[in-house]
Amino acid sequence: MVYVHGGGFMIGSGAAPAFDGASFARDGAVLVTVNYRLGAEGFLALPGEITNIGLRDQIAALHWVRDNIAGFGGNPDNVTVFGESAGGSSVAFLLHSPLAAGLFRRAIVQSGHDEMGRRLELTEELTKALAARLGTSPTSAAFRAFSVADLLRAQAVLVRSEPRPDLRDDHGVDPGHGRALFLPTTGDEVLPDPVGVPSAHSRGVGLLIGTTLEEANLGFGADEFAAFDAHDAVAELAATYPDAEALLERHGLHDPAVTPARALTAAYTDVMFRAPSRRTARRHPGPTYVYEFAWRSPRHGAAHGLDVPFVFDTTRACRGLIGDAAPGALTHAMHQAWLDFATHGDPGWPTYDDARNAMRFDARPRLGEDTAPADLTAGQR
Numbered sequence: 001m002v003y004v005h006g007g008g009f010m011i012g013s014g015a016a017p018a019f020d021g022a023s024f025a026r027d028g029a030v031l032v033t034v035n036y037r038l039g040a041e042g043f044l045a046l047p048g049e050i051t052n053i054g055l056r057d058q059i060a061a062l063h064w065v066r067d068n069i070a071g072f073g074g075n076p077d078n079v080t081v082f083g084e085s086a087g088g089s090s091v092a093f094l095l096h097s098p099l100a101a102g103l104f105r106r107a108i109v110q111s112g113h114d115e116m117g118r119r120l121e122l123t124e125e126l127t128k129a130l131a132a133r134l135g136t137s138p139t140s141a142a143f144r145a146f147s148v149a150d151l152l153r154a155q156a157v158l159v160r161s162e163p164r165p166d167l168r169d170d171h172g173v174d175p176g177h178g179r180a181l182f183l184p185t186t187g188d189e190v191l192p193d194p195v196g197v198p199s200a201h202s203r204g205v206g207l208l209i210g211t212t213l214e215e216a217n218l219g220f221g222a223d224e225f226a227a228f229d230a231h232d233a234v235a236e237l238a239a240t241y242p243d244a245e246a247l248l249e250r251h252g253l254h255d256p257a258v259t260p261a262r263a264l265t266a267a268y269t270d271v272m273f274r275a276p277s278r279r280t281a282r283r284h285p286g287p288t289y290v291y292e293f294a295w296r297s298p299r300h301g302a303a304h305g306l307d308v309p310f311v312f313d314t315t316r317a318c319r320g321l322i323g324d325a326a327p328g329a330l331t332h333a334m335h336q337a338w339l340d341f342a343t344h345g346d347p348g349w350p351t352y353d354d355a356r357n358a359m360r361f362d363a364r365p366r367l368g369e370d371t372a373p374a375d376l377t378a379g380q381r
Contacts, residue, residue: 001342002065002104003033004058006085006111006305008180010039010159023313027339030074034061036090040130040151043182045123046140052190055097058090059190062103080106080342082208084308086180088112092209092280095202097190106345107202108338109209110311111304113276114283115195116175117184122167126181129165133158155181164239169195174240177272196283203285206345208338210291210358211277213371216268218303225261233260241271250373273304275376281352287345290352290370291337294362295330298323307361310334333365 003019005012014033021031034057036042042054050056066076081104083091089112094100096114118126124138131138133154134146143151158165159181167174167181175195176183186194193200228236230253237244244267245253251266252258281288293307300306300321309318313335315326337359341347349367350357358370 001029001031001338002062002079002081003031004036004081004083004087004090005033006083006087007038008176009043009054009086009182009184010155010180012038012086017317018309018314019312020314020317021312023335024339027335029339029342030069030072032061032065032069032074034058036061039155039182041148043123043184044130044143045120045127045185046138046143047124049140051120051123051185051188055090055093055184055190056099058094059097059100059103062094062100066103077105078343079104080108082108082110082338082342083112084110084305085112086116088209089114089116090184093117093184093191095205095207095284096193096197096199098192098201099190101201104205106206106208106342108341109207109277109280110307111211111215111273111277113209113273113280114199115276115279116180117186117191117195118167118175119169119194120185120187122169123183123185126165126167130154130158133161168240172242173271175276177240177268196279198283198285205286206341207281207284207286207288208291208341208347209277209281209284209288210293211269211273211372212293212304212306213302214265214269214296214300215273215304216265217301218305225264228260228264230254230260233264236264237267237271247271270373270376274372278370278372278376288352289341289347289349290356290358291347292358292360292371293334294360295327297321298325307334310361311338327363330361330363330365334361 005014014035019033024031036054036057045051069076081091088109091107092109092114127138136142164178234245247267248263251263253263281290294302296302309315310331311334337347349359356370
């Protein structure tokens, strides 16, 4: 099992305590966690230079696993690659990459999807914006004059800058919604197909994919949103998503019982995670299983990233995120489902078909119909 960490393609490490592989090793799986180049180092697009360096790092790691994992007791013919958030989207893109074909048998995408990418022209616009922050031209020769520390400082300023670079696609959507600036680029040898096209390279590869119920409760500006009125909420979402007011109204905007902040976080949960995740599931040409993490922690509800310690059986190391009340039965159910899927290709429930079967991981996990909005998940965004 090869794990790709998250962090918005900007931060993170495979060495975080939440990703401790002891429980997987105890139960018979060899776990590998990887690092990859991030931000400008990993996902910049400079004229004449290679793109998607961060994804190329992940593919290089999978080649290493194929060539060397037998020496650690692993089976190179039974590799599962999995990740969460940016790591989950990375895995979704690896399913599309001809350079990754044949390097893994199964994939698990947690809170990620295959729409978190940009055309080359939009990535180049981001490169120009970063070059302006550095006071230089957007060429490889100019960028080589700066250190990694210089790049980190410039991209940190760019993330906080107003106005944000306009990175909306042909649908009027910025898939990073102003938060994840550096994303994988489509149209190169790593990802030759545009976003929204079924993968031609993953037929037969098993996919387990899902999201948490309240993704945007944590880490997506919730504190900032607390002071928003309805006008603020519409303006915030409209900067990166069309028909913002209609979507917010579906989530209770203008309802006296629902705060604008609550409507906005619910809308972000759907448009950034749940809807594109289910569209990814529908596009996948191999056997596909869907889950939803619904257990609500005392502090953050069923927020983004909350499922990870349950999968790794590391809830004790993550009490700051989930509190002291993590149900042991939920930990066992999720950890075992991931292990069973990696081992046999079956997590223990039916595939995602017209019945929209989804395993709902709560204090008492149960199978039911997917709760993600069917009209948002059925077609293109």
